[in-house]
Amino acid sequence: MNSKKLKLTGPFKQIITLAGLPLRGPLKNEHLEIIDEGGILIENDTIIEVGKFESLKHKAGHIEYIEEDLVALPGFIDAHTHICFAGSRARDYAMRNAGKTYLEIAREGGGIWDTVTKTRQATVEELTRNTIKRAEKHLQNGVTTIEVKSGYGLSVEEELKMLRAITKANESTQADLIPTCLAAHILPKDFEGSHEAYLKQMASTLLPEVKSRKLANRVDIFIEEEAFDGRVALEYLKKAAHAGFDITVHADQFSTGGSKIAIEAGAVSADHLEASTNKEIQQLAKSNVIPVALPGASLGLGCNFTPARKLLDAGTSLVIASDWNPGSAPMGNLLTQASILGSYQKLSNAEVLAAITFRAATALKLTDRGKIEKGLLADVTAFPCRDVNEILYHQGELKPTRIWKKGKQRK
Helix, strand or coil, X not given: CCHHHEEEEEEEEEEECCCCCCCCXXXXXXXXXXXXXEEEEEECCEEEEEEEHHHHHHHCCXXXXXXXXXXXXXXXXXXXXXXXXXXXXXXXXXXXXXXXXXXXXXXXXXXXXXXXXXXXXXXXXXHHHHXXXXXXXXXXXXXXXXXXXXXXXXXXXXXXXXXXXXXXXXXXXXXXXXXXXXXXXXCCCCCCCCHHHHHHHHHHHHHHHHHHCCCCCEEXXXXXXXXXXXXXXXXXXXXXXXXXXXXXXXXXXXCCCHHHXXXXXXXXXXXXXXXXXXXXXXXXXXXXXXXXXXHXXXXXXXXXXXXXXXXXXXXXXXXXXXXCCCCCCCCCCHHHHHXXXXXXXXXXXXXXXXXXXXXXXXXXXXXXXCCCCCCCECCEEEECCCCCHHHHHCCCCCCCCEEEXXXXXXX
């Protein structure tokens, strides 16, 4: 370690490290490690040491002084988004709030297929620009790692186009974009065959291309009545896992059954879970599957929230993600959604912050981020206040004024 290369950033009014907290189960606010008047010692992109600013000054070759009161947290991680798309579904939103059903909206040209049509019409360059724009907005709000799904292409060629756009966007934004192949979003209207035949084609033709081109290491599927049933989904997921992909599942959004498939498939996470009952909660608690709550979809659709309190009390982990997409979750503000879910589900601030940092990192199988501690990436977001409780109290209206990604401050 060359002390001349070490940069000390601080002093922060508080550093909330999230160190020492478990992956599963409830958390109390008093469990949070808070370092007052703290500093973060960084070499290149890595945290070397965290402690009192004054005690670290002699170790630094360079000091980046903070002249305002800031509370530092690990950079937020959004573990479920659909930010690579073209078009808008504002008309769907208006129709839904006016009482139209999902099927009625679809019959009138709306729904997922509307986004598929517009996304297919877009070029790789257009999709790349759209994704960068949304990723930069997320980064501005303190989200330094963003999972991004395909799923609006729904053919081998168009899914590859989306994944290429996500890869290109990742090269042009300071945030880290983690791609997921969601070719199994819905059965495309122009596919002449069954759900099973479509998934067989994706497994035999698309997934080998995704793997060989290194476009994604994750595969997702939407298990629901209007998407794919559990039987065909499980077969597809087994093939994806055999090919070396990590698995995640859209599960229990409107009806149950998806979380059971996620468990059987050995999925890393089961996302949505708004329809989960005590039976599904207990099954998840006995598994290693990480529940991911998506309050943006509940707000966008006007439906129940994920039973986050019951999940935690049963002993599961809990991640909160935005589900940012053009249809059911257009808001995209992770902190606002997380704070609202916390209010409705009576989650402690510690539970909410864990759900958008290190627990979210685990849902993406990322072991190098999510806490402010030695050896992890220097991903830090800092808010203009003197007390960490102010951050969720303002429900997303308090914005970070400084963000560091891999040790470099966002300009």
